[in-house]
Amino acid sequence: MTVRHHISDDLLLSYAAGTLDEASSLLVATHLALCPHCRTRAAAADALGGEMLDALPAAEVTPDLWQSVLARTQGGPATPSAPPATALRPRSDMAIPEPLRSYLGTDLSGLRWSRLAPRVQQIVIDIPGCRPRARMLRFEAGTQVPEHGHSGRELTLVLHGSLHDRHLSMTRGDVAETDEDTEHQPRAGLDGDCICLAVTDAPLRFKGRFARLLQPWFGI
Structure with missing residues (x-):
């Protein structure tokens, strides 16, 4: 497997x-698990962030800072964090790498799909409190x-098969x-x-009248 289409610098830096x-973050982490090139880029971004933190001037802290931190970790709500990326061990092209596997609970062959449109199926991934929507799509x-x-x-991250979009031809691991x-x-x-795996932060704008009429039913 050779990944040819990678995540952008802006997206990678925001993730880091x-x-x-x-x-x-789930999509980025899944791509990183499939793409050695972007894992190297992510490590460089992490190192850059560490150097920038080290360059900041020391800040004064109050005597009760430690107690305040403990109170937050013991009684406050958990702060959402980006899921970690782990390299995918060589397996079949139906394998799902972490962290996506944890959200779905199975490999691609074990998923249960619901009909979205003719010849299109989906699985909506429930992420409470997250405005952008993540879903698995099967064409x-x-x-x-x-x-x-x-x-x-x-x-859009291709996990199986191929997707052709304008001048792009994408296969497993490629991102658009x-x-x-x-x-x-x-x-x-x-x-x-x-x-x-697709993540959208706003509804699509369909060009055809029929597709626009069905969009509320599609939910996408």
Whole structure:
């Protein structure tokens, strides 16, 4: 497996800084588990962040700081953090790496799908308190998504099969980032079903009237 399409520098730095939402962090961490190149980039980003912290001037602290920290850890709500990425051991292309496996509880072959549209199935990943929505999408071979634009950012990570989007041909581990300036019509490859992890922070803007009428039912 060779990953050719990687996460952007901005996305990687936000992930390393812990400022990325949980749904997007889940996608980034899953990509890192599949992509040695981006794991090296992430390690460099972590090192850069450490050097920047070391360069900050020392701050004065109050005598009761330690007690305040203990009180927060013992009684306060847990602060969401980006899921860690772990390298995927060589397995079949139906394997799901951590941390995504923890959210789904099984490999791709064991997932239970619900119908989203003709030839398209989904699994919505429940992440309480997170505005962007994460979902698994399964497109039957050759399925073409209705032409659409975006009202925000969309991240798509291919986990099985292939996806063709404008000038991109993506396979397992590849990532596509789209925004408000993107209008496209992705198509699953003819070599088999395409399974993706997708994260959107706003509804899609479908071009066709029929797709727009069905959008409330799609929930995407």
